[in-house]
Amino acid sequence: MSLITISGYNDTRSGFGDALYDLGKTNPEVVALTADLAGSLKMDKFIAAYPERFIQCGIAEANMMGVAAGLTIGGKIPFTGTFANFSTGRVYDQIRQSIAYSGKNVKICASHAGVTLGEDGATHQILEDIGMMKMLPRMTVIVPCDYNQTALATRAIAEWVGPVYLRFGRPKWPIFTPAQDLFVIGRAQTFIHGKDLTIIACGHLVWKAIEAAETLREKGIYAEVVNMHTIKPLDEAAILAAAEKTGAIVTAEEHQINGGLGESVASVLGRHLPVPLEMVAVKDKFGQSGTPDQLLKKYGLDTPDIILAAEAVLCRKKIDSIS
């Protein structure tokens, strides 16, 4: 059963690169920086068209973050691009002091997040970045779900005043959102409506959630799928509306169970409306080398894992209704 149609396949990082090129045209203040990963971040078109607004920083991410902070003082809108690991963990203090605490309008754009980075292994597969970034006061955290949405998010953050962490990935992935769509930072989207439970997902796992909902439908279970593309500021109203409506929540993300989307959702539910919750996330482990598909399976982030979590949360919901 196909509830949502795939229009093609592309990597989310290309959505970033293509939109960055568009921004070069439309916004003269946009400046792009990288730390020796321009090709991986798909910045080539921007660099060819606007060489004077491209700053190659070499393999020196800490300096890149400081340079970006300095550029904002002259009114520039710097977009830094490197792998998610080097965009966050490696430069946490630089982001904390020179960008977040200083309130600088830097857009930290991070590719190759999560286990779908694949063969490079755990040194590069950051699974803690959402947690680190969402903890910083003033930081906005966005995890778009496909190529089109990554492009829309890239354009949206240029207009958003303040530091932003934009997280995307490496592999070709289904494209299932429209190219021309409304993208509002901080507002969740319901992709599939349902009555039995709600799957709240972000990034690559939104597509896995859709696949899970399709299989569940065949079993007579109506799962709602919500794309929580903004982790911070979190759309608490959407979470509470879902909890109210279906009374059972599954979260799904390519991140550690500690510090991610699931934890943010749990915090909202715990404070306002406790309902059964299951989390699909990496269970406090480092990744390893492998293909993206193998790794999603290995670390319990695949479609069957979401289906299992959905069935588990429905069981708990039933038990709760009896007692």
Add this chain to the structure above:
Amino acid sequence: MVHAVNSGHPGGSLGCTEFFTALFFKIMHRYPAFQMDGKGEDLFFLSNGHISPVYYSVLARCGYFPIHELSTFRKLDSRLQGHPATEEGLPGVRIASGSLGQGLSVACGAALAKKLNGDSRLIYSLHGDGELQEGQIWEAAMFATHYKIDRLIATIDWNGQQIDGSTDKVMSLRDLPAKWQAFGWEVMILENGNDLESVINTLKEARTQTGRGKPIVMLMKTEMGFGVDFMMGSHKWHGVAPNDEQLALALAQLPQTLGDY
């Protein structure tokens, strides 16, 4: 200020007083009203944020905020945080600093923004010598020459002291001029950074060297705690506040600093 809250960093502040006075009153081109973007003005970045007492003192005396606000230093709800911050919009401060090693990168970014904006004004920065132990400084040093950032004058407070002792003992900086030269910087050495006239003249000389394809570093020899005999030249006064008796003794030696806040 430091005495009143029994915390802060008097040593480096006293050692850099002549530098701040020269820079803000004799060297920098700046407007009376503070604008964050600093378009058309020279900009200054303090990288070793712990010497905030002298920074705040000079900013207040430049008229960016009232001198009496200095008495709120390090107190609850003050704009004068222990280390400089932009959080509450203190005029004169453009970036938070305190965690060391970040200011040279910020200065480079601000210089590039000026270049992109067609603004030929200068960027000044100040760093501790102990701070040069941070790797990010050398990332920025490499970056500045790669991009020929030649409207930047970085100054190093070369007092040879840091919290745990002398820089020679803690982590030797070895041949500092040679290090900067190797990174492609124009190196100037100021032998007496506590002589106001020498500081002014050297900064003026540094200004004439700008626009020649190289960033400029002024290695400024100072004495930590300058002007107060029992503080001078000792790392012990890096981050310790004087007690009542010591304050009276110090102020007696520096009558011009008697509290006007």
